[in-house]
Amino acid sequence: SLNLEMVRGVREAIRNKQPILIFPEGNWYEDFSPDHKMQDGAAYLARKFNLKIVPAYIKGATSWKKNQEVIVVFGESFSPSMEKTREEISNDISEAITKLQKQERAMNREKPETK
Numbered sequence: 001s002l003n004l005e006m007v008r009g010v011r012e013a014i015r016n017k018q019p020i021l022i023f024p025e026g027n028w029y030e031d032f033s034p035d036h037k038m039q040d041g042a043a044y045l046a047r048k049f050n051l052k053i054v055p056a057y058i059k060g061a062t063s064w065k066k067n068q069e070v071i072v073v074f075g076e077s078f079s080p081s082m083e084k085t086r087e088e089i090s091n092d093i094s095e096a097i098t099k100l101q102k103q104e105r106a107m108n109r110e111k112p113e114t115k
Contacts, residue, residue: 024097
């Protein structure tokens with residue numbers, strides 16, 4: 001859930017022109033799933049501070065271990081519509097990440113998975 005300390009931290013990051021990374025699923029997983037419930041904190045902050053959203057598909061970020069293979073694919077940035085609810089914006093984020101996931105899988109289909 002969103003708290004005042006987090007909002008202050010975001011405000012400070014904006015003031016210092018620092019990037020802000022939010023996992024809209026509220027957690028990190030081995031792979032993205034549209035079935036995971038999206039939290040609305042990213043939508044809230046984007047609307048509150050008039051920030052663009054850059055969707056990112058992240059696969060394999062399960063720990064901070066060295067030499068861990070993590071795939072990150074960034075999508076096109078977009079500004080959330082002020083007419084949309086936070087839930088609708090969160091759905092837009094989920095759809096953008098799903099599209100990136102499909103693109104990444106299509107690009108890597110011919111590569112055999114290694115474990």
